[in-house]
Amino acid sequence: MTIDHYSTATAMLEALRHRQISSVELVDMHIARIEELDGTLNAIPVRSFDRARQAAKQADERMAAGGTAPLLGLPMTLKESTLTAGLPQSAGIPRFKDYRPDVDGPIADSVFRAGVCLLGKTNIPFSLADWQADSTIYGRTNNPWDLSRTPGGSTGGGGAALAAGMTPLEVGSDIGGSIRVPAAYCGVYGHRPSETAIPRSGGFPTEDLPNPTFLMSVQGPLARSAVDLELLFDVLMGPEPGEDAGWKLDLLAARRQRLADFRIALLPPPMGVRASDSMQSRLEALASWLSRQGAHVAEAAPAFDMDEYFKDYLRLLSVMVTIDLPREEREAQAAKLRETGDP
Template identity: 45%
Template sequence: MPEIDMTYSTARAMKEALAARKVSALELLDLHLARVKALNPVYNAVVALDEEGARERARAADEASARGHGNGPLHGIPMTIKDSFAAVGMAATCGIEELRNYRPAQDAVAVGRIRGAGAVIFGKTNLPAGAADHQSFNALFGLTLNPWNVERTVGGSSGGSAAALAAGLTPLELGSDIGGSIRVPAHFCGVYGHKSSHGLVSVEGHIPPPPGHFAEPELGVAGPLARSAADLELLLDVVLGPPAFGPGAAGIQLPPPRHHELGAFRVAVWNDDEAYPLDSSYAAAIEAFVSDLRRLGVHVDTVARPAIDPAESYAVYLQTLFAIIGAGLPPPAREAVIEAGKGAPADSYARRISDAVQQTLPQYFDLAEQRQKLFRAWRNFFVGHDVLLCPITPTVAFPHDTARADMAAQFERRIIVDGVPIPYMDNLTWPGLVTVANLPATAVPTRRLVGGLPAGIQIVGPYLGDRTTLKFAQLLDERLGGFVPPIGRTA
């Protein structure tokens, strides 16, 4: 075991310790494997291990370091991968029974790039079946519990990823996001996540779609989760690039951040419930965070909004999202969604999603045109502002509700906002605001708790402005402090 405790260290700190020979790759791996064995029976975040393969790679990393060849950006750093990505040596199930025994012959493109950068991948993390819920549970592996409060959800679909980071089981994670699936778990578990601009990171080898499909879907992205904003950029730089580049080739050159000083950023804040539901206690946490910014000399505009109709934007998002999801559903599941919409009110989720699943190609093309208008409205907004801060969901982490696991069950569930039950699927409102326009968003903790639970915020930027949102998040870490572990809840 290493002489220094690196349980909650950042990946960059681990990288420095490895380079200084203060710790070996094998020691780091053993530290994390020991924590998985000690804590994972409680939280159920890690659902597969490749101990033998990981130890072999860690030894090889140490040998390369001894020869002076350990130069990869992730050389020797242990990490886990969301179980929606193909990773050789472990099953890739996406929580689906039919994929229980599917063992891919090659890595997903992003996973291959991570291995090529020298990381020691040792496990896979839990998620909802089909990556289609804001709770991480499935019939194969069961329910993942939140290290802050085991009665609350970790979010989804990268819920096991965020829980593993919060519990100190891994320093880095690769997740995916189409409905807030990186940002929501980061928010609920008090860690960091980055939804990349659409098209920056290959999702080839991700499930869904089913294994063997190569088309890059609309809306869906891959991106990093970590315990610091700097680590997000470290991993993003490794996985950048579409499939055509290949795992070992050059990536995309993103524009530099717009500013390098916190006070230079032109910051807008959208923190009210006029457009989308928002619990007042969560809104108060965000307001306290905004007060922190003002004390640091940041100019904050709480009135500015993009020239969009939020209700129309959300409608376009829902129709696009469930056209994509519906196309990949197994026939029985698709029919269940359609059946749930029959006779339902026109404004209900059951009806709206049933209609989206059944839409025609001309209707889908019309959505594409509406999205183009949204792209332009957001582009104009970011002429006068550098980042927009807004909530990630209506609430902080909510209690588990896993009586039914089918998608139609989500039409009937409820969450509580200011004491009032609202539709469970309203969890998609704030994430969808960003996703529908292909924008980048960095989720960071506000360093405030609501009912003992962490409250996050998303930093939204212009398309391809990933380095701008990441830089803003890094400057916040420097001035306000970084990740705080759930002290007293993890050993």
């Protein structure tokens, strides 16, 4: 098996287990890729190469001794806002520029226990609040497919790093598209899980402990294949600290095994927002291919008012993203939105 920068994480792990490549070699291959490309992309501004090499050496020794772990010896990255001991966690906010937590959050703890070698942390926009990754601290991340375009946000650095072959896995966070948008813009896979499937704490500076009153924001995997999403999801899933007794994840098995047995719905353009002609043509080509494979494909949509649903979503989102602002600042933002006609 030949391993390169675009191999899946699953293939890299298989090669590691069969001694076709060492963890040190795999880490060095990714470091060389970062050093070659990231000057123009600026996807991984926080680098922990020495730490990754040390972890790789230890992983090779563990594997030689017969040790195993789900991601043992695999290099990967984390979003800059992820709580990780000794590394910056600013979320792009200048007042947190020099903040270095001294503990790992549940996400970092899970991946380290699984055996990963952390290459670094990926770029984000100010306060994780944009569909790009233009940070006041680290600068702008560019899309590897077109440097004049954005990779999306707020997990924009992670999406760009995956698309450029600089990491096989990434963990992002999402309250309004911050996993899904970079995945779409960069042509990779992202999964926004249900709210309690993966711990939510540790995804923002000083928010280290579980907060059951904070809704909508989740952390989840990004990868270059759907199989790799499941691989990382299985490592990350679990309860928040202290919620062990009441937590349970009981996912139903797939009801069908053959593509021809599935019913597939195509969502009509919501609220009249139609995709570009090039994107729409690709969607139609996919629908035609699925039909030829025997699947039942038809246009369908949930039976509720999408406009009203979207307004309710925006109200709740506005509450969540301004919850820690002074009342005067929240009211000033609301007044500015009303002036523009935004409800």
